[in-house]
Amino acid sequence: MHKLLSAIGLALVVVCVSAPSANAATIFNAYAGPGVYGPSYNLPGNLGAITYTVSYKVMGKTSVTGEVTYIDAKGKRVTQPFFGSITFRTGNFAAQPKVRFRGIPTGSVVTVIVSP
Numbered sequence: 001m002h003k004l005l006s007a008i009g010l011a012l013v014v015v016c017v018s019a020p021s022a023n024a025a026t027i028f029n030a031y032a033g034p035g036v037y038g039p040s041y042n043l044p045g046n047l048g049a050i051t052y053t054v055s056y057k058v059m060g061k062t063s064v065t066g067e068v069t070y071i072d073a074k075g076k077r078v079t080q081p082f083f084g085s086i087t088f089r090t091g092n093f094a095a096q097p098k099v100r101f102r103g104i105p106t107g108s109v110v111t112v113i114v115s116p
Helices: 002-018
Strands: 026-034 051-058 063-071 077-082 085-089 098-104 108-115
Touching (some): 098 108
Antiparallel strands (some): 063 077
16 A cells, blocks of 8 residues: 555656646747847747737847737737837737847847746
8 A cells, every 4th residue: 555655646746746837937048130130939839818928138248129929819910029028918819929139239149038
């Protein structure tokens, strides 16, 4: 019986540890091109209307602006520039918002924090 309880306890721990939180932030590094937007990065996909907040920290000593693209509530593709952070709400669709960055005057690595 002790071995059975230990096995069940271990299984419960594994399930609890491996289950991600619905509100966990996604953090990744991205490249801000020098004077031009760098590559686009996919944000976590959405299935239905979701409010996202995207912020970033510049790793170098340059000014960086971001640009986010998503599908809004009317089904239209929206592209919005932002500085520092932005909060937006997607439409009730299955989609994957994207973000990209531009360094002025030089390029830089940025650490991106995305929630929901």
